[in-house]
Amino acid sequence: MQRVHVYISGLVQGVFFRAATRRAAAELDLTGWVRNMEDGRVEAVIEGEDESVDQMIAWCRKGPPASRVDDVKVSKEHFTGGFSDFSIKIL
Secondary structure (H helix, E strand, O other): OEEEEEEEEEEOOOOOHHHHHHHHHHHOOOEEEEEEOOOOOEEEEEEEOHHHHHHHHHHHHHOOOOOEEEEEEEEEEOOOOOOOOEEEOOO
């Protein structure tokens, strides 16, 4: 099990990135959250099985069809198991 904190930059707001991220995370049985940031990036915290988290990071590097991902920064954190689902957070 692992937890990662992800920052995605590019054309990632206004293109259904958060909703698509939530859908992809649900399909991979992951928990955590995703939100838009004031600086135009998208931020996510993702927890789950190692392989599923790795697949989600790969998905974040592509994003949904209308997006353009320029960069993804990933930092590993201590797994907590503190989430019951994957949600969209509002600033």
